Amino acid sequence: MTLEKHQQWLKRFYERRGWYEYSPFVHANFLNEETGELARAIRAIEIGRDHPGEDKASVTALRSNLEEELADVLDQVVIISSKYEIDARSLLAASEAKLKERFDDEQ
Template structure:
């Protein structure tokens, strides 16, 4: 699956569920909530510290995968709201890291992003 398809599927799901009209502030709050849920799942796995309502007999990788998916969906929703391409945003970040740390790692699309500045 490529990032353009992921952007389109996120948009379609939001339209189907009636979420497309939510403002960016609302979507950002959902993203923060989902990041918190991911953090709780990682904490549970890494420290073994449980809340009273958590089951210590279950170590379900699917839970972690779903939390990562929730974060991605919410992040893509915010990105779509502002019409930000995932490819361009990610390549711009890699470009920034490459410049900042003087990296020689070849990055596909690096020249395209670098020439648009």
């Protein structure tokens, strides 16, 4: 699936669930929540959780959780882009252009 098709699909999905009506400000807060969950997933892989109420997860489970949390973060970025009528693909080009300009000597 392309990023463009995913953005279209995700927007329709969120509209059907009534989630798209939330403002970009609310979605930015959802993004913060998902970023925290991503940080927790990375911590579990890098240094472990060592939590008495949790079973030790397998490497496969840890990686699966990491992928899920990365996808959740991506989806919030894509939804916020959609709310401002920004094609998510343009974010890739904007990122590359900014880094090339900023670190011109390293190209």
